[in-house]
Amino acid sequence: MGCESKLWLVFLLMSGVTIVVGEPQVPCLFIFGDSLSDSGNNNKLSTDCKANYFPYGIDFPDGPTGRYTNGLTIADFITQLLGFDHLIPPYANYGGYDIKEGVNYASGSAGIRYDTGKHLGDNVELEKQLQNHKVIISEITKQVGGRVENVEERLKKCLYYVNVGSNDFINNYFLPQHYRSSEKYxxxxxxxxxxxxxxxxxxxxxxxxxxxxxxxxLHLLGCIPHEIITHGKNHSLCATEVNNASRMFNNKLEALSQQLNKQFSHSNFIYVNTPLMASHIPQLNHPRGNQIVTCCEVGSNGQCKEEHEPCRDRSLHAFFDDFHPTEIVNRFFARYSYHSPSKSYTLPMDISQLVRL
Structure with a gap:
């Protein structure tokens, strides 16, 4: 094992994360989404939405990497819980990695719609992420000598983690100064x-x-600091209109997962009930109201100011900047998604059950 892998394992032990010894529970993990999962895909894009500078990554072994938090993302923790001894590389920098074990396509500010987040600059929307996945499949096919059937059999066993949609509301629908979505719908x-x-x-x-x-x-988007500041009324802790919109989306997404499970009988779709999980995470329900206190000093764009020291005790804060959770909150979400303490958190099963099918 190389020095980098050893450093990573030491970090996992110090983080209090269970290390699974042996082969990963799935042959590969592919990650799609936005800044909640991005691990560096925006670093070289022409955009204001980047996180490859301090204080982001202050608790990450390699420092700032493009992750929009102080340490690990939810997808990172799930990667470890699945038994991988390394993190899944970003598509923008997958050279030197075994792409047969997976790639991360997530892009900060990206959404389901093409135009979402584009007022900030370039990003990789969901459709483009799928196009990038096609490129990776082609590369994997070459690596196994063009044996398409082997690749297909492998991909069926892989896990596909998709966390997207937040920006379609906070960086599209509820930004009428940049988008006309709210006029049309x-x-x-x-x-x-x-x-x-x-x-x-x-x-x-x-x-x-x-x-x-x-x-x-989606999180209850009206309860993230930026939306409270922008759309909150009468000193409320959450922006009701934004929360209602995210609830309606979640209801439709849950119904879609049930529909797809019926339509594709040999496939499995899990819906992760993020708001219900959030209601049981201490940092998101702190009596002093830490859910609206960010750990770092933010600029006008809601992201951390470069080179400014963040709060010292990051484990007490729910949000690192005005949009993104701290590592400890990400850990809770990952653990609850992987091994759910409640059947209502993940429907119809949790990730640990899914990967055993």
């Missing part, structure tokens, strides 16, 4: 249109060989 109509597009992308991914899906529901 009611919140429920917009959510329905989003889920319709989402469904098309998931079916396209299924045609590419995917059969084990984790579909992550």
């Amino acid at each position: 009611s919140p429920e109509e917009f959510g329905a249109e989003l889920v319709k597009q989402y469904s098309q992308h998931l079916k396209a991914l299924h045609q590419l060989g995917a059969s084990k899906f984790v579909l992550v529901g």
Whole structure:
């Protein structure tokens, strides 16, 4: 094992994460989504939405990497819980890694819609992430000597983690100064249109060989600091209108996962009930109101100011900047998604059950 892998294992032990010894529980993990999962895909893009600078990564072994938090993302923790001894590399920098074990396509500010987040600059929307996945499948096929049937059999056993949709609301629908979505659709109509597009992308991914899906529901977006500041009323702790929109989307996404489970009988789609999980995470329900206190000093864009020292005790804070959770909150979400203490958290099963099928 190389020095980098050893450093990573030491870090996992210090983080209090269970290390699974042996082969990973799935042959590969593919990650799709936005800044909640991005691990460096935005670093070289022309965009204001980047996190490859201090204080991001202050608790990560390699420092700032493009992750929008102080340490690990939810997808990172799930990667470890699945038994991988390394993190899944970003598509923008997969050279030197064994891509047969997976690739991370997630992009900060990206959404289901093409135009989402584009006022900040370039990003890799969900459709483009699927196109990048096709490139990776082609590369994997070359690596195994062009044996397509072997690749297809492998992909069926892989896990596909998809966490996307937040930006379609906070960086599209609820930004009327940049987008006209709210003029064309009611919140429920917009959510329905989003889920319709989402469904098309998931079916396209299924045609590419995917059969084990984790579909992550949206946070109660009205309770993140930026939305409270921007859309909150009468000193409320959450922006009701934004929360209602994210709830409607989640209801439609849960219904979609049930529909897809019926439509594709040999595939499995998990819906992760993020808001219900959040209601049982201490940092998100602290009596002093830490859910609206960010750990780092933020700029006008809601992200950490470069080179500013963050809070010292990051384990007491729910949010690192105005949008993104701290590592300890990400750990809770990953653990609850992987091995759910409640049947209501992950439907119809949790990730640990899914990977055993």
